[in-house]
Structure formats: C-alpha cells, structure tokens
Amino acid sequence: xxxxxxxxxxxxxxxLGANIIVTLDKAAGEKMTxxxxxxxxxxxTDGPQTGVVQAVGSGWVTEQGAKVPIEEVKVGDxxxxxxxxxxxxxxxxxxxxxxxxxxxxxxxxxxx
Numbered sequence: 472x473x474x475x476x477x478x479x480x481x482x483x484x485x486x487l488g489a490n491i492i493v494t495l496d497k498a499a500g501e502k503m504t505x506x507x508x509x510x511x512x513x514x515x516t517d518g519p520q521t522g523v524v525q526a527v528g529s530g531w532v533t534e535q536g537a538k539v540p541i542e543e544v545k546v547g548d549x550x551x552x553x554x555x556x557x558x559x560x561x562x563x564x565x566x567x568x569x570x571x572x573x574x575x576x577x578x579x580x581x582x583x
Contacts, residue, residue: 552578
C-alpha cells in the first residue's frame, strides 16, 4: 500500500489550496475547573486550541501565477490554532471523528 493511499484512509478529506485539515488534540477533551467541575470538550473554550495536522493542501497561487506550497506544517505535526468554535461552520464529522478545515493563516504555531 502506498503512503498516499494510507493518508487517504487516515483522513477522508483532501484540503484544497491553502487549507489544512486538523483534529483536536485528545488531551484537549474534558477539563477540570479550579472548583472541580468537569467541563466537556464540546463546551466553548476561550483562546487557542491544539490539534494534529491530518492533511495539508497544495498551497496557494500568487498574483503572478507562481505556486507557493505549504511547507511550515506537515501531516502529524502538533499545532496551535485559533479557537475552534470560530470554525464550527468548517467542521466535518466523519467516522466518529471531528475534522476542522482551517486556512494556513489560522495556524498560530507548530509545537515542538
């Protein structure tokens, strides 16, 4: 089985252009507040979120027609991105997994 086929099976979405497919970090699930209340992952959280890059688009085209590939992040990288509730209209649930389609500009940092 080729690597390309394996990636397609792992992530059922193929991002176009300067888009990236990200899943929320498993550690970003339920959280305990200081007072001991367990808050579900589906409840709105403030601030950036972490996740794992599942697929990377081909990049974008400049006004001069030059193709610029996305080189900052690769499949499997752990990244920090803008608050996911801002992307609810860009969320797709497939195979019991939530995938977020983000612009490369929504990625704030790559985590070491």
